[in-house]
Amino acid sequence: MEYNGITYDEDLNGVPIKSLEQIRDEILADWKAEAPALDILPGSDANIRASAIAGQLYAAYVSGAIGVNQYMPDTATGSFLQALVKEEGITQKLAEKGKGTQLQFRRDPNSVRTDVEARVTAGQLVVTRDGVIFESTVDAVMPPNALEAIVPYQATAAGAAGNIQPGDIIGFYGPPPAGISYVTNLDATADGADDEDDEKLRTRYFEATEQEEWHGSPAWLEAEAKKVQGITSASAIKNARGEGTTDLLVTAGNGIPSAEKLAEVQAYLTDPTREPINIDLQVISPEPVVIPLQVQAAGITLTQAETAYEAYLATLRVGGTVYPSRISSALIEAGASFAEVIEPANPIVLTDTQMPLPGVVTLV
Incomplete structure (x- = not known):
């Protein structure tokens, strides 16, 4: 390809650059023009020196091409993209743990004593059929003659794999606690989310820059809601409950957000320290x-x-x-x-x- 009268053998993400071989051959041609008797064949001293110089110049070309792309939001990656999107108040969202409220511990009256208190301390590890590990987040206490206790729980690792369905937890990760026979989850977990990748972050950036101008518009609500950690999609429904009302349907992770996450989005969008949105807004889940x-x-x-x-x-x-x-x-x-x-x-x-x-x- 030719650009401004200069021929380039390669391009890197649309930026024209010279190949290492082109640079080496051009150096050797210049030297040969100055010293016609110079040996420039492969293996010669001149060829070795020209190849070394060409390698460094080629690295400079590549570095420059990468730099050009990292200054454009449609091609930037990693920390460069994160710096660019901050202009719109957007930050890359990190992974979150899936959480639930109904982890059930039970004891079998046919195999263990039930006339004494049984306790499972917070942090008890349990596992799903797919090998995802969860932990209880508070102590579970069974008074004498009680057969079960239900406590909140969460995934030990952040990520969408922490979103599970009722009954997916099938046992303990390691030896069971003394006097406890069974464990399972009675509810689905929510809010588990993977780290936001560059392409999703880039999409949110362009949505924010292309949204309608006025504060409180459907596009503004959707873009702002997706700034909240864990929210993966948002869809505004105008006049959902009558004139002047808007319902904002959001999802988190790969499923339905928790009530706490809905309240977080509602509080963020209606923060009294920001400009009022002047609509009757309700954040809802599917x-x-x-x-x-x-x-x-x-x-x-x-x-x-x-x-x-x-x-x-x-x-x-x-x-x-x-x-x-x-x-x-x-x-x-x-x-x-x-x-x-x-x-x-x-x-x-x-x-x-x-x-x-x-x-x-x-x-x-």
């Missing part, structure tokens, strides 16, 4: 629609079927239609030789505020 799956399939395990089904539903997020034929395709892609979906028997059409969640998967 309505969960649990869809059991009954399928006849060959060549696939229950775990594989559950994973494939969950992945398919995750592509719909909020709204859309759940098609049995696409569930079948997802299972075949996961390794089934065939898959005949028995339930749901017909497509399920979701509203714009409903989110599909996987129910019990049964292979028949």
Whole structure:
């Protein structure tokens, strides 16, 4: 390619640069022009020296090309992108732990004494069928003759894997506490989120720079809500409850946000120290629609079927239609030789505020 009368052999992310070979050959050509008797063949002293110089000049070209790209928000990465998006008050969101409120410890009156107090100290590790580890966050106490205790819990590691469904916790991670027979979770966890990658951060930046100007507009609400840690999507519904009202539907991690997260978004958008938004705003979460799956399939395990089904539903997020034929395709892609979906028997059409969640998967 030629630019301003100069020929370049390569380009780096759209920036024209000279290749190492081009630089070396141009140096040797200049030297040969000044000293026609100079040996410039491969292995010669001149060729070795020119190659060394060319290597350093090529590194300078690459560094310059990278620098050009890091000053543009559509190509910048890492810390360079983070610095650019701060102009819009945007910061890269870090991973969050999934949290729940109903971790159930039980004791079996047929195998342990129940006429004494049993206690499970905070920090007790438990595990899901997929190997995700959780911990209780407060002490669980069973008075004499009580058979269960329910306490809050959270994932030990931040990330979307910390969003689980009721019953996913199947046992203790290590020896069980003295006198305790069983453990499981009675509720789904929420708010688990992975680190925000560069592309998602870049998308939020452009959404913020292209949004409507006025404070409190639907686009402003959506962009501002996604600044809150853990919020992955936001959709404003104008006049949801009548003239002058707006409902803001948000998701967190890969699912439905907790009540605490909804309150955090509401407080952030209606902060009295900011300019009033002059609308009746309500931050809401999607309505969960649990869809059991009954399928006849060959060549696939229950775990594989559950994973494939969950992945398919995750592509719909909020709204859309759940098609049995696409569930079948997802299972075949996961390794089934065939898959005949028995339930749901017909497509399920979701509203714009409903989110599909996987129910019990049964292979028949």
